[in-house]
Amino acid sequence: xxxxxxxxxxxxxGAGIAGIACALAISQELSPFVPNLKITVYERHDILSTSxxxxxxxxxxxxxxxxxxxxxxxxxMGTEGGADVDAIELFSMRSGRAIGSxxxxxxxxxxxxxxxxxxxxxxxxxxAMLTVVERAPNVEIVFGKKVxxxxxxxxxxxxxxxxxxxxxxxxxxxxxGVHSAVRTRFVDVGRSAEYTGLSFLQATIDxxxxxxxxxxxxxxxxxxxxxxxxxxxxxxxxxxxxxAAIVQFSREALxxxxxxxxxxxxTQNKIRCALRAxxxxxxxxxxxxxxxxxxxxxxxxxxxxxxxxxxxxRWCLNRVILxxxxxxxxxxxxxxxxYALDDxxxxxxxxxxxxxxxLTEVFDAYEKLRRNTINHAFKESRRMWAxxxxxxxxxxxxxxxxxxFHLRSNESSREAAWEFDxxxxxxxxxxxxxxxxxxxxxxxxxxx
Numbered sequence: 371x372x373x374x375x376x377x378x379x380x381x382x383x384g385a386g387i388a389g390i391a392c393a394l395a396i397s398q399e400l401s402p403f404v405p406n407l408k409i410t411v412y413e414r415h416d417i418l419s420t421s422x423x424x425x426x427x428x429x430x431x432x433x434x435x436x437x438x439x440x441x442x443x444x445x446x447m448g449t450e451g452g453a454d455v456d457a458i459e460l461f462s463m464r465s466g467r468a469i470g471s472x473x474x475x476x477x478x479x480x481x482x483x484x485x486x487x488x489x490x491x492x493x494x495x496x497x498a499m500l501t502v503v504e505r506a507p508n509v510e511i512v513f514g515k516k517v518x519x520x521x522x523x524x525x526x527x528x529x530x531x532x533x534x535x536x537x538x539x540x541x542x543x544x545x546x547g548v549h550s551a552v553r554t555r556f557v558d559v560g561r562s563a564e565y566t567g568l569s570f571l572q573a574t575i576d577x578x579x580x581x582x583x584x585x586x587x588x589x590x591x592x593x594x595x596x597x598x599x600x601x602x603x604x605x606x607x608x609x610x611x612x613x614a615a616i617v618q619f620s621r622e623a624l625x626x627x628x629x630x631x632x633x634x635x636x637t638q639n640k641i642r643c644a645l646r647a648x649x650x651x652x653x654x655x656x657x658x659x660x661x662x663x664x665x666x667x668x669x670x671x672x673x674x675x676x677x678x679x680x681x682x683x684r685w686c687l688n689r690v691i692l693x694x695x696x697x698x699x700x701x702x703x704x705x706x707x708x709y710a711l712d713d714x715x716x717x718x719x720x721x722x723x724x725x726x727x728x729l730t731e732v733f734d735a736y737e738k739l740r741r742n743t744i745n746h747a748f749k750e751s752r753r754m755w756a757x758x759x760x761x762x763x764x765x766x767x768x769x770x771x772x773x774x775f776h777l778r779s780n781e782s783s784r785e786a787a788w789e790f791d792x793x794x795x796x797x798x799x800x801x802x803x804x805x806x807x808x809x810x811x812x813x814x815x816x817x818x
Contacts, residue, residue, distance in 0.1 A: 376404050376725035377540035383529060384546035385413035385511055388694025388710040390499040392545055393509045394438045395718035403725055407508045412515040412529070412537055414546070418500065422492035422674075423572040424604040424612035425707050426455070426589075429474055429788040432485040434711035437793055439505075443498040444490065451498070452490025453603040455589045460777070462770050463594040466585075466657035469770060470777035474788065482788035489589055489602045489612065491574075517546065520556035520690065527689040529556070541729060542690040543717075548677045550696035557692055558684040563677035563699060568597075568755055569624070570676065571615040571649060573669035577608055580667075582659035584611075592661055593773060595766025596652040597758045601661060613664055616758045617652055619675070627673045645671040676755070681745045686733040693717055700748040705787075709747065715792040716740065727800050735798045 380396060382389050393409045401407050427435070435441040444451040456479070460469040474487035503509050516532040520542065527542045529552070544552030548563045577584075589602035597617040604612040619627075627648075629641055649665055656662045679699040685692050694710040717736050724732045757769060 374726055374728060376400060376721070377729070378404055378406055378408065379539045380407070380409045380541045380543065381527075381529060381537040381539035382409065382411045382543045382545055383515075383517055383537075383552050384544065384550075384694075384696065385411050385415075385418075385496075385500075385513075386545060386547060386694070386710075387495070387499070387707055388696070388714055389413075389543075389545035390496075390503055390511075391434070391438060391711050391714035392543055392693060392717065394440075394499070394502060394506065395714045396721060397506050397509055398438070399718040399722035400725070401508060403722065409506075409509045410537065410539075411503075411509065411511045412517075412531070413511060413513045414516040414551075416514045418493070418496055418513075423570075423574070423614060423672075424489050424491050424602065425495065426458075426602075427452070427488040427490060427495075428705055428708050429482040429485040429487065430705070430790050430792075431708040431711055432488060433483055433791060434708070434715055434793075436485070437715070438499075438711075439502045440495075440498050443501050444488075444495065447494060447498060449606040449609070450491070450494050451606065452488045452494065453588055453606055453608065455487035455489050455602070456587065458487075458589045458591055458602075459586045460773060461585065461590060461592045461658060463592045463599070463653060463656040463658060463661065464766065464770070469593060469774050472591075472777065472784065473781075476785070482785065483791065487589075489604045491604055491612070517551035517555065520552065522687055522689055527687075540689065544690065544692040544696040545694050546696050548679060548695045548699035550692065552690070553679075553683075553692055553696050557687055557690055561679065561683045563679050565621055565624075566676045566678050566755060567618060567620070568676050568758055569617060569619040570674040571617060571645060571671045572674060573613050573664075573671045574604070575611045575613060575664060575667065575669050577603070577611055580611070580660050580663045582663050584660050585658055592656070592658060593770055594653055594656070595761045595763065595769065597760070599653060599661065601664065611664070613669070615649060615653065615671075616755075617648070618758070618760045619673075624673070624675055629672065642670055645673060678748075678751075681748050685737060685741075689729055691717070691733050691736070698744045698748065700744075700751040705747070709744075712790075712792045713740065716795065716797075719793070720797055723797055724800050731800065735800075738798060739795075 382393055389411055393411050456475050457471040457473040459471045518530050518532050520529040526538055528536050528538050530536045544550055554562055592599045600614040602612050604610050653665050685697045693713040720735050721732055
């Protein structure tokens with residue numbers, strides 16, 4: 371029987387955080403065993419996407435990025451490489467009082483495993499990751515490839531693109547986000563993302579345009595009965611404040627506030643004015659001076675609806691697997707980037723460990739390792755997002771009180787989560803193949 375060979379030609383769909391991290395991690399893990407390894411990342415956009423605002427990198431995410439060689443690249447970017455975050459401070463927008471904080475340091479002020487938090491613009495992180503990819507000899511990125519469908523065969527899988535071309539690989543990895551075409555048109559047809567009823571309203575503001583002193587050191591989450599508003603520096607020199615309001619929006623309202631390419635100036639200006647009015651209506655009574663100024667400013671807000679993919683769906687076929695949001699998009703929280711990086715590193719480690727096993731064994735081991743963790747994270751995200759729906763005055767006061775209690779009661783579990791290291795978690799051991807079992811039985815019988 372011919373021995374099983376590890377995949378040599380791997381196609382990754384999606385050049386976001388999960389897709390590029392997956393390419394880098396597989397290159398690190400599998401290259402020593404597959405000399406002719408080829409990894410191609412296909413991205414549907416023609417150029418690198420600049421949407422998405424700033425994201426939070428937890429200690430876990432920074433640790434993973436350091437392993438992939440990306441953190442050094444971020445540091446070399448200087449002020450654009452993001453702002454260090456010791457803690458996200460929580461405040462009441464109604465009263466202005468401090469509620470508590472989500473800390474990224476221990477009692478001695480040190481980071482977990484040497485890493486704290488960081489707030490960085492998504493485009494800056496993408497550029498840093500692409501710079502590292504360019505140094506990987508066996509990784510290539512191809513832009514302008516929109517997936518329309520796919521097909522599996524016994525020895526390969528094929529993904530077809532809108533431009534008439536196709537990608538053929540021993541292994542196809544879908545990392546194309548919450549609206550994954552690999553999922554909906556190939557792996558789990560019809561399992562589309564669902565709108566949560568909540569949306570982000572995001573803007574970036576020059577710090578010197580705000581006359582009131584900032585009430586936070588680096589990052590804040592300001593709680594209201596009409597949602598929450600994040601305000602955080604996103605550069606090392608604290609020159610830019612990234613603001614993201616988490617608010618309830620009906621599905622019908624989304625079409626009225628959508629900025630799209632090709633719209634005339636008057637239409638876009640009307641939408642921007644309407645979004646500013648929405649922010650003022652929801653948070654105009656804020657008692658925090660600098661947040662009040664931001665609310666009253668002429669910031670260019672952008673609306674980003676939040677979607678989710680309910681757990682329990684299919685993650686894989688025989689030669690195709692979904693990772694990151696393509697598999698399990700949940701209402702986002704500050705750990706979202708870390709989950710995508712976890713997926714990439716854990717899968718690449720399993721792929722290397724199981725390199726002499728069928729891909730179905732690789733997929734099964736990965737699912738057993740991740741499915742329960744992801745289901746638990748989904749439930750936690752749902753609970754968190756439920757707290758950002760519109761509520762009455764008394765319910766809002768209870769929300770503030772419960773937030774303080776929640777922060778205190780979950781501090782130890784958060785600190786334990788910051789210690790997580792995907793490179794050290796124990797992997798399931800591959801089951802011995804039938805050939806090995808038969809050989810062992812033969813040798814045992816001869817000895818007897």
